Amino acid sequence: MIHYSWFILFIPLISCLTIVLLTRKYKDLSSYISIAGVAIPFILTLKPFFALLGSHGHFEPIESTLVWIDVPGLTVKMGTLIDPLSILMLMVVTGVGTLIHMFARGYMHGEEGFSRFFACLSLFIFSMLGIVLSTNYLQIFIFWELVGVASYLLIGYYYEKESAAEASVKAFMTNKVGDFGFILGILVLYYTVGSFNFYEIQDILATNGATYATGTLTIAALLIFAGAMGKSAQVPLHVWLPDAMEGPTPVSALIHAATMVVAGVYLVARTYPLLVLAPAAMETVAYVGGITAIFAATIALAQNDIKRILAFSTLSQIGYMIMAMGVVNLATAEVYTGYSASMFHVTTHAFFKALLFLGSGSVIHAVHSQDIWDMGGLKKYMPITYWTFFIGYLALAGLPPFAGFWSKDLILGAAHENGFHILFYLGTIAAFLTPFYMSRLWFVAFTGPKRTDHHAHESPLIMTFPLMVLAVLAVISGVIGEFGIPGVYHGFSSFIHYGSDPHGPLHLDIMIQSTIIAALGLFLGWWVYGRKQITESEDPMKRWLSGFYKVLENKYYFDELYFWFIRNVYNRISAFCNWCEVNLVIGFGVNGIAYLTRQSGAVLRLSQTGKVQSYAFIFVLGVTSIVFLSVF
Amino acid sequence: MQSAIPMEYFLVLSAILFTIGCIGVIARRNIIVILMSLELILNAVNINFVTFSYYLNNMTGRVFSLFTMAVAAAEVAIGLAIAVNLVRVRKTMEIDEIDTLKW
Amino acid sequence: MIETLFFFLFAALAISSAIMVITMRNPVHSVVSLIVCFFQIACLFLLLRAPFLAGAQIFVYVGAIMIFFVFAVFLLDIKSSMAKQKFSKWASYGIPVSLLFLVELIMLALKGGFGNAADSSASAGQFLDMAKSTEALGTVLFTKYLLPFEIISVVLLVGFVGAVVLTVKAPKED
Numbered sequence: 015m016i017h018y019s020w021f022i023l024f025i026p027l028i029s030c031l032t033i034v035l036l037t038r039k040y041k042d043l044s045s046y047i048s049i050a051g052v053a054i055p056f057i058l059t060l061k062p063f064f065a066l067l068g069s070h071g072h073f074e075p076i077e078s079t080l081v082w083i084d085v086p087g088l089t090v091k092m093g094t095l096i097d098p099l100s101i102l103m104l105m106v107v108t109g110v111g112t113l114i115h116m117f118a119r120g121y122m123h124g125e126e127g128f129s130r131f132f133a134c135l136s137l138f139i140f141s142m143l144g145i146v147l148s149t150n151y152l153q154i155f156i157f158w159e160l161v162g163v164a165s166y167l168l169i170g171y172y173y174e175k176e177s178a179a180e181a182s183v184k185a186f187m188t189n190k191v192g193d194f195g196f197i198l199g200i201l202v203l204y205y206t207v208g209s210f211n212f213y214e215i216q217d218i219l220a221t222n223g224a225t226y227a228t229g230t231l232t233i234a235a236l237l238i239f240a241g242a243m244g245k246s247a248q249v250p251l252h253v254w255l256p257d258a259m260e261g262p263t264p265v266s267a268l269i270h271a272a273t274m275v276v277a278g279v280y281l282v283a284r285t286y287p288l289l290v291l292a293p294a295a296m297e298t299v300a301y302v303g304g305i306t307a308i309f310a311a312t313i314a315l316a317q318n319d320i321k322r323i324l325a326f327s328t329l330s331q332i333g334y335m336i337m338a339m340g341v342v343n344l345a346t347a348e349v350y351t352g353y354s355a356s357m358f359h360v361t362t363h364a365f366f367k368a369l370l371f372l373g374s375g376s377v378i379h380a381v382h383s384q385d386i387w388d389m390g391g392l393k394k395y396m397p398i399t400y401w402t403f404f405i406g407y408l409a410l411a412g413l414p415p416f417a418g419f420w421s422k423d424l425i426l427g428a429a430h431e432n433g434f435h436i437l438f439y440l441g442t443i444a445a446f447l448t449p450f451y452m453s454r455l456w457f458v459a460f461t462g463p464k465r466t467d468h469h470a471h472e473s474p475l476i477m478t479f480p481l482m483v484l485a486v487l488a489v490i491s492g493v494i495g496e497f498g499i500p501g502v503y504h505g506f507s508s509f510i511h512y513g514s515d516p517h518g519p520l521h522l523d524i525m526i527q528s529t530i531i532a533a534l535g536l537f538l539g540w541w542v543y544g545r546k547q548i549t550e551s552e553d554p555m556k557r558w559l560s561g562f563y564k565v566l567e568n569k570y571y572f573d574e575l576y577f578w579f580i581r582n583v584y585n586r587i588s589a590f591c592n593w594c595e596v597n598l599v600i601g602f603g604v605n606g607i608a609y610l611t612r613q614s615g616a617v618l619r620l621s622q623t624g625k626v627q628s629y630a631f632i633f634v635l636g637v638t639s640i641v642f643l644s645v646f
Numbered sequence: 647m648q649s650a651i652p653m654e655y656f657l658v659l660s661a662i663l664f665t666i667g668c669i670g671v672i673a674r675r676n677i678i679v680i681l682m683s684l685e686l687i688l689n690a691v692n693i694n695f696v697t698f699s700y701y702l703n704n705m706t707g708r709v710f711s712l713f714t715m716a717v718a719a720a721e722v723a724i725g726l727a728i729a730v731n732l733v734r735v736r737k738t739m740e741i742d743e744i745d746t747l748k749w
Numbered sequence: 750m751i752e753t754l755f756f757f758l759f760a761a762l763a764i765s766s767a768i769m770v771i772t773m774r775n776p777v778h779s780v781v782s783l784i785v786c787f788f789q790i791a792c793l794f795l796l797l798r799a800p801f802l803a804g805a806q807i808f809v810y811v812g813a814i815m816i817f818f819v820f821a822v823f824l825l826d827i828k829s830s831m832a833k834q835k836f837s838k839w840a841s842y843g844i845p846v847s848l849l850f851l852v853e854l855i856m857l858a859l860k861g862g863f864g865n866a867a868d869s870s871a872s873a874g875q876f877l878d879m880a881k882s883t884e885a886l887g888t889v890l891f892t893k894y895l896l897p898f899e900i901i902s903v904v905l906l907v908g909f910v911g912a913v914v915l916t917v918k919a920p921k922e923d
Contacts, residue, residue, distance in 0.1 A: 659764070675836065678821055692802075713897065715810070727911070
């Protein structure tokens with residue numbers, strides 16, 4: 015019996031294969047197939063979604079599996095898992111995915127390899143849904159790698175451009191570092207607990223979790239978190255995400271803002287039963303997230319590329335999510351506020367960050383430049399993009415009542431009430447920096463007169479329609495998530511939660527505080543960049559931060575550090591291994607044996623005289639020797 | 647006792663004939679003589695077969711000496727044919743002058 | 750006693766003719782010596798109460814195989830060969846080793862331990878009576894050893910066909 019969720023999973027794959035094998039030459043048809051390949055799963059997802067809404071928080075997980083490996087001592091199943099968490103992710107991935115696919119149809123118009131682009135997008139949707147629907151760690155790992163492949167293909171879409179090709183390799187290799195930890199973590203966990211399945215592990219750990227050594231569980235949790243760090247671009251594995259902006263903008267919106275990069279958050283959520291038993295790992299999660307949040311926010315201050323600013327903003331927001339996952343006071347926790355807050359932020363962030371990326375895509379499409387100092391004066395020429403971007407800007411800035419405010423507030427509240435004061439202040443600073451750098455982006459790129467002689471024009475409807483839908487979602491999703499819809503459900507946390515529903519009273523003090531901080535950031539941004547028009551050389555950040563601006567512009571020299579490491583340490587180790595391989599293994603081992611064989615052959619072949627009688631003599635000699643042995 | 651002649655007499659005779667055959671194969675140069683020496687060796691073996699058959703009261707040895715004769719006939723036919731061809735092509739009957747198959 | 754005398758007679762003739770086979774310079778002499786040797790071996794078979802094998806020895810070896818040799822010697826130019834050195838350089842190593850081998854074989858023969866006539870299932874009479882011995886040989890050959898017998902006939906056929914092919918299709922000479 016095939017569960018309907020199998021169709022959700024495989025329809026994008028079918029559309030990908032159809033485009034690759036059949037319709038590559040018919041561009042329009044390819045794009046429609048690809049859009050259908052994500053829209054149909056979206057419609058199918060509505061069924062469990064409404065079931066979830068109507069369940070009042072008592073949704074029983076549905077697993078539909080087939081046995082994949084069955085040998086004595088190891089049974090691995092592949093299948094689909096429908097539970098609140100996966101339904102939420104399905105909605106986000108397919109919903110945002112559908113809108114971005116539509117946008118991409120307009121954006122990529124006339125590009126070379128149009129069909130290839132949509133085939134890759136469908137492959138990505140398939141792999142992402144595979145992650146979301148996985149029932150066990152082994153399956154999630156397979157799809158985890160598959161999204162890596164899809165991401166690689168899409169970042170390197172303009173493969174004739176060297177920077178894009180390098181960025182795709184960089185993304186892939188950086189992810190591999192995390193994935194190596196991930197697979198090790200899976201193995202450690204299996205070795206310890208004896209299962210790959212999420213719910214089985216949860217049950218085992220819940221009933222007799224105390225019997226396992228905390229150290230082992232911590233190692234397993236940290237290793238699995240390494241995978242999440244790679245995919246979600248957390249410090250220090252963040253270096254690939256800014257470069258990934260080399261891909262087409264819809265790709266940045268879909269993969270590197272809304273869906274794939276939050277797979278790490280999703281993985282942490284899936285690993286929660288394990289993390290709960292490993293306090294050290296939980297704390298690591300919180301601090302890695304917090305550091306990434308503040309770290310990326312500062313870098314965003316000094317970037318001039320519109321997509322890079324948004325990329326660092328994404329890093330910062332994902333840092334928030336990861337931090338929220340980790341801010342749990344395990345000693346006293348009955349409810350896990352951070353868990354719900356994190357997944358809530360995943361959802362709202364997907365909406366407004368996709369909106370911002372698509373808006374920037376619309377602008378790039380019109381202006382043919384990614385530098386914010388090349389833009390300006392867009393209000394008159396592209397009003398829809400202008401106003402929808404404005405909504406996204408305020409949502410990201412965290413101004414009430416837009417979406418970002420509510421989820422960010424919940425995260426800060428969770429950090430505060432669980433006693434993570436350092437992280438709370440880091441988050442608050444990041445919450446101040448975010449509206450500031452977004453104001454910089456907004457006032458420089460959008461308002462005022464034109465900075466260069468560009469011929470901006472409004473994008474076609476197929477591009478503006480997704481913007482409008484996302485703008486609406488960016489406005490209302492926060493309120494709906496926070497307060498729920500009367501008579502339908504009681505807020506986001508009523509169905510996405512670990513333990514019991516953490517829905518508590520609003521943190522009014524924190525709300526007021528963060529509103530003031532956001533407003534302050536916005537005002538300062540306006541005061542610096544919006545009051546009068548300034549040029550790039552006049553950017554006051556350079557004056558204020560002086561030498562530190564250079565550090566920020568170069569992203570804290572992380573790339574240089576890694577390059578130095580690769581050049582001086584890694585390459586030397588490689589050279590040494592290469593030397594060993596060439597000289598010891600090949601030179602001595604392989605060629606040595608060959609040389610020995612050849613030389614002994616050269617000596618021994620002299621015994622082959624070609625004369626029959628010499629053979630006969632040796633034959634008789636041999637028989638004589640054997641008989642000699644038997645006689646005496 | 648079936649016979650007044652001890653079995654060892656026949657065995658020693660067969661060993662002597664065998665050794666003479668061996669020496670012929672190793673020492674002579676003429677290919678025809680070498681083939682004849684091979685026949686001597688086969689006959690020495692035949693004597694052994696029949697001797698054991700007689701003294702150990704077992705028919706198998708005689709059957710096998712019959713088979714040996716058949717194989718010897720085939721071997722001589724092929725061997726002489728090869729020898730004739732060899733002499734035609736290489737113009738020599740001396741076996742140590744033929745060493746194309748050396749290293 | 751008389752049998753022993755005959756044995757020594759036959760054995761002495763066989764060994765001396767065998768030595769002549771490998772020492773005669775002229776291959777024709779070797780062939781004649783070999784025929785003498787084969788006759789002696791046939792006589793020895795009679796001493797061993799194997800009249801059929803003695804007959805076969807004469808028919809096959811003297812009648813068939815030696816004719817091959819005679820023809821081969823007549824076909825080939827033996828005069829030039831006779832002018833050349835008789836023994837190869839291997840003789841100086843081969844003869845001592847072969848003699849050592851002979852010593853070993855004789856020691857093995859005298860060591861004994863070949864089993865006992867009483868172990869056999871065949872009745873002793875078969876080997877004492879000349880006529881019965883042939884009958885027994887035929888019975889065994891066409892019952893127990895029927896398949897090897899058929900195979901050996903195929904081997905013979907292949908051998909003779911091969912010999913014909915080899916000699917008829919002589920390689921072309923310039």
